[in-house]
Amino acid sequence: MSNTPPRHTALDTLHRSLGATMTDFAGWDMPLRYASERDEHNAVRTRAGLFDLSHMGEITVTGPQAVDLLNYALVGNIGSVGTGRARYTMICRADGGILDDLIVYRLQDEQFMVVANAGNAQVVLDALTERAAGFDAEVRDDREAYALLAVQGPESPGILKSVTDADLDGLKYYAGLPGTVAGVPALIARTGYTGEDGFELFVAPEHAEQLWRALTDAGAPVGLVPCGLSCRDTLRLEAGMPLYGHELTTALTPFDAGLGRVVKFDKTSHADDFVGGEALRGAAERAEAAPPRKLVGLIAEGRRVPRAGMSVVADGEVVGEVTSGAPSPTLGKPIAMAYVDVAHAAPGTPGVGVDIRGTHEPYEVVALPFYKRQK
Amino acid sequence: MSNPQRLRYSKEHEWLSATEDGVATVGITEHAANALGDVVFAQLPVVGDTVTAGESCGELESTKSVSDLYAPVTGEVVEANQDVVDDPSLVNSAPFEGGWLFKVRIADEPDDLMSADEYTAFTAG
Numbered sequence: 156m157s158n159t160p161p162r163h164t165a166l167d168t169l170h171r172s173l174g175a176t177m178t179d180f181a182g183w184d185m186p187l188r189y190a191s192e193r194d195e196h197n198a199v200r201t202r203a204g205l206f207d208l209s210h211m212g213e214i215t216v217t218g219p220q221a222v223d224l225l226n227y228a229l230v231g232n233i234g235s236v237g238t239g240r241a242r243y244t245m246i247c248r249a250d251g252g253i254l255d256d257l258i259v260y261r262l263q264d265e266q267f268m269v270v271a272n273a274g275n276a277q278v279v280l281d282a283l284t285e286r287a288a289g290f291d292a293e294v295r296d297d298r299e300a301y302a303l304l305a306v307q308g309p310e311s312p313g314i315l316k317s318v319t320d321a322d323l324d325g326l327k328y329y330a331g332l333p334g335t336v337a338g339v340p341a342l343i344a345r346t347g348y349t350g351e352d353g354f355e356l357f358v359a360p361e362h363a364e365q366l367w368r369a370l371t372d373a374g375a376p377v378g379l380v381p382c383g384l385s386c387r388d389t390l391r392l393e394a395g396m397p398l399y400g401h402e403l404t405t406a407l408t409p410f411d412a413g414l415g416r417v418v419k420f421d422k423t424s425h426a427d428d429f430v431g432g433e434a435l436r437g438a439a440e441r442a443e444a445a446p447p448r449k450l451v452g453l454i455a456e457g458r459r460v461p462r463a464g465m466s467v468v469a470d471g472e473v474v475g476e477v478t479s480g481a482p483s484p485t486l487g488k489p490i491a492m493a494y495v496d497v498a499h500a501a502p503g504t505p506g507v508g509v510d511i512r513g514t515h516e517p518y519e520v521v522a523l524p525f526y527k528r529q530k
Numbered sequence: 531m532s533n534p535q536r537l538r539y540s541k542e543h544e545w546l547s548a549t550e551d552g553v554a555t556v557g558i559t560e561h562a563a564n565a566l567g568d569v570v571f572a573q574l575p576v577v578g579d580t581v582t583a584g585e586s587c588g589e590l591e592s593t594k595s596v597s598d599l600y601a602p603v604t605g606e607v608v609e610a611n612q613d614v615v616d617d618p619s620l621v622n623s624a625p626f627e628g629g630w631l632f633k634v635r636i637a638d639e640p641d642d643l644m645s646a647d648e649y650t651a652f653t654a655g
Contacts, residue, residue: 176564191622192593193568385567385593458571460591481593482570489570512596 164209165302165360166367173381180384181274183210188383196386196484199349200526202378203308205370206387208355209363212276213301214269214283218292221265227429228286229257230409232422236261241329241346244417245409246279251434252405253412255279256397258346260331268297268342268357272399286430302363306370306379307353307390309528314374315354319343328352337369348387350394350526389481392490395452395524401463401478402450402492408435410442411494413450448475449500452525453518455489459511461518466510467493474499477509485526492523532650533559534626539649542584542600545626546643549636553608557630558590558599558621561653566592569618574599574610574632581607583640588631590621599631603639607632 161184164170170177175186186207188195198204216225225233231244241260245253255275260268271279276298283294306314316323321334321343331344339362347353358366371379388398397403402412408431409418418435422428441447453461460482467475475495483490491509499507502522508515537545543562547555563569571591581587581601588599610632614620620629644652 176567187594188567191568193619389593458591459573460571460596462596482568482591 165363166207186383188385189381192385193484195382198380199308203310204382206305206382208303210273212271213297215295215297216267220291224290224292230418232419247431251408251431253403301357302360305355307347307349308351310377311353317373339366349390393526408438410438448494451500452521452523453491456517460489461491461509468508469499469506533646535646538643540602544602546602553635555630560625563622563625569621572614572618575607579607603636605634605637609633
């Protein structure tokens with residue numbers, strides 16, 4: 156790691172005034188939690204939570220060949236994303252290894268916003284810029300142009316409705332529209348990383364505090380609380396959502412991660428039409444013929460918590476590795492995601508455990524996700 | 531947060547009560563509990579165990595991490611707090627009261643235990 160001083164979001168002073176415990180995350184000083192992370196987690200599951208996600212990296216791609224560039228640079232078929240819609244996708248290396256997972260918003264016919272993970276934003280920016288050579292399209296670093304606030308949880312539509320005239324009922328999951336929220340111009344997206352209904356609001360940094368305060372005021376009567384990255388991690392883990400650096404790495408292809416569906420072959424008329432395409436065709440065949448380890452869920456029978464990097468064991472042999480683990484507030488038990496050899500990956504496979512500091516603790520293998528909201 | 535004057539404190543953020551008949555109560559400080567976050571699992575030493583000052587004698591697991599529990603003194607464990615085993619959140623909600631961890635019959639204690647004021651300065655630094 157470098158010794159660069161941490162970056163601060165536009166809401167930094169506000170977080171400190173709220174008594175947040177801060178943590179370094181991908182070079183940013185971010186709220187880990189404000190009070191109890193379990194209470195914050197439960198607030199998002201049952202009411203609403205407000206997050207500062209301004210560390211996420213926004214990259215704008217514009218121009219007549221913006222679609223062609225994105226189809227070439229990313230694994231998804233971006234041409235099939237309608238204006239005002241969003242798509243979960245990935246950017247891979249030529250060898251198929253995952254550089255990052257992304258959300259791409261089509262703001263206009265020839266204007267896209269690519270949202271990268273904070274820790275990968277520079278890598279994604281560099282890759283897009285390099286891959287843009289020869290395309291009539293511009294790649295612009297917009298990381299400084301946006302603060303990002305998220306309102307997540309079942310009460311979030313009502314809260315947001317009270318501070319905007321935008322047509323939220325017409326805003327579907329994975330859609331985004333420009334609007335005004337609490338007097339502030341915002342891109343309103345119905346996306347999130349919690350497994351709940353919710354919204355992400357991209358605004359100018361100078362408007363972030365006004366928006367935060369308005370959402371806090373509007374949400375407080377229905378139980379909205381500020382939420383830190385700690386509960387964001389347990390929320391996404393319960394929802395079975397991968398986290399880059401844990402379930403996704405350059406050593407894995409989307410097929411290895413069980414996310415081969417994000418890869419669209421033959422999206423244009425060219426044979427080798429996107430970066431990583433050839434390698435990913437091979438990965439797809441291997442995944443079909445001889446699947447590698449599979450990403451599964453594990454639920455503890457005991458109370459000790461599995462952590463990333465711990466071995467999954469069966470009959471004294473290592474059969475996998477934990478990629479994320481935490482106590483699950485919703486299940487009331489420790490849970491984990493792990494890559495496990497196919498022979499031990501079926502739900503209910505007996506005799507599977509996790510080596511927790513030398514003790515083999517019993518775990519139940521389950522299909523992901525651990526939690527799915529009732530719609 | 532304030533650290534009770536009646537307690538003494540270790541550099542590993544345990545507190546130690548005054549002794550009664552040679553037995554003292556041990557817990558972790560509010561500072562430590564806040565740093566850990568929500569404690570979800572407490573593995574405490576067992577009655578009859580001999581714990582050694584400065585050495586690990588159990589673990590506290592929170593959302594983000596697991597931390598060793600260090601013994602602030604040397605001695606024999608005479609009671610472990612079953613309430614905390616059943617409800618580890620007591621460590622967060624009442625670290626100096628109902629969230630105590632174990633009682634130890636002191637055989638030996640190090641000479642670097644701190645007063646409340648010294649510990650407050652220690653954690654401010």
